[in-house]
Amino acid sequence: RSIFIGIIGLMIELVADFVELFVQFLVFDTTMTLSKLSDMFLIAFAHSFVVISFFNMMKLYEAQSREKQIMKQNEHMMMVISNLYEETVHLKKTLKHTEHITQESYRLYRLLHEHEAGKKVSQELLKLAGEIHEVKKDNQRIYAGLSKLISKENMQDYMKAEELVQIVLRIQEKYALSLGKNISFISDIRGIHLHDYHVFIFLSLINNLMANAVEAIKDNGMISLVLKGSHDKIEIRIEDDGPGIPEKMREIVFDPGYTSKFDAYGTPSTGIGLSYVKELVKELGGTIKIEQRETKGTAFQLLLPIQNLIQRG
Structure with missing residues (x-):
């Protein structure tokens, strides 16, 4: 609204100058000429132009500073999400490994459980397989949470x-x-x-x-x-x-x-x-x-x- 503010400023200064000239006419009996009025208008216009220019420069500087700050924040956010993405790749690989270990542990349990001598060991192995399975479920929850977080950010994929x-x-x-x-x-x-x-x-x-x-x-x-x-x-x-x-x-x-x-x-x-x-x-x-x-x-x-x-x- 720079033009609107400039017009208001111009009108205020013109009114103030008219009042000043009118007081001078009443007190000092000065005359108001067309030349004085045109000079008064030009000076008022110049003052308004300077003020509006300064105002716009300040707004432009503020906008540029805000844009730089937003760019830095976006870059920082991209790096954070990139690091999270990296962690999800590691986690996905870990999930595959834990799944394989769980399956192998259960297979060994079945083999040992068929022999009397190995039943005690097989029970321990079954317990270990259950604990590994719990680790896998925890990792799955973390993986799901990270994946959801990355997809939600979606600032600029x-x-x-x-x-x-x-x-x-x-x-x-x-x-x-x-x-x-x-x-x-x-x-x-x-x-x-x-x-x-x-x-x-x-x-x-x-x-x-x-x-x-x-x-x-x-x-x-x-x-x-x-x-x-x-x-x-x-x-x-x-x-x-x-x-x-x-x-x-x-x-x-x-x-x-x-x-x-x-x-x-x-x-x-x-x-x-x-x-x-x-x-x-x-x-x-x-x-x-x-x-x-x-x-x-x-x-x-x-x-x-x-x-x-x-x-x-």
């Missing part, structure tokens, strides 16, 4: 490749700064990207590999993220110029529990990042491999079917 890459780079730049490292990030989007990509799958995969690259670089370095799209698949390449992974270790880096990272007290990390990435890539019907680089550093290549990353019609 699908985004363009350019937007997702910018989010990843901003997050990793902040992470590198928090570790006191000077790392430059390069991105390149090539090929065909006709569809929006699933936000949480994309962030879960890329952030794990990018964060590993940030942690691998000692003080200064460079990380590149390349997306190459086609009609049926997408290739993701993440390269860094860190110390690299020895060739003999490349077969085991995806094993659960493997880690080369330790904190200041010598405590190892969980070692589930790369194993999670491999598990998710496999679930999506894709492949992941570590490529040999001519220079130092590490290069990960992911090939994923496009239909598992885009919204189905």
Whole structure:
């Protein structure tokens, strides 16, 4: 309502100026000329214009600040949901394992129960199978709750490749700064990207590999993220110029529990990042491999079917 406020301000100032001129006419017997009236109108208009301009500048600044804050909140929420999505993948895998263990425990119970000597052991085994089954049910409840929470958030499940890459780079730049490292990030989007990509799958995969690259670089370095799209698949390449992974270790880096990272007290990390990435890539019907680089550093290549990353019609 800037124009409406400006008109009110102009009218108020004109009335005040008319009153002032009228008082001057009564007291000092001054004359009101057309020139004075036109100057009075121009000055009043200029004052109103300055006030409205300042008001609009303040409103624009406020809107931009609010937009930046909302963008930060959205990025933070996306990362939280992405982490939850990652946990649901681990939990889903655990559910499969507990189901298998329960079935095997009950099978062993049946075998032992048929023999007199094994009846006592079979009862213990049956009790163990029941406890494992209770753990499975608890995990199922947690899995259902997490899945429901992720689907309820649904703030923006699908985004363009350019937007997702910018989010990843901003997050990793902040992470590198928090570790006191000077790392430059390069991105390149090539090929065909006709569809929006699933936000949480994309962030879960890329952030794990990018964060590993940030942690691998000692003080200064460079990380590149390349997306190459086609009609049926997408290739993701993440390269860094860190110390690299020895060739003999490349077969085991995806094993659960493997880690080369330790904190200041010598405590190892969980070692589930790369194993999670491999598990998710496999679930999506894709492949992941570590490529040999001519220079130092590490290069990960992911090939994923496009239909598992885009919204189905």
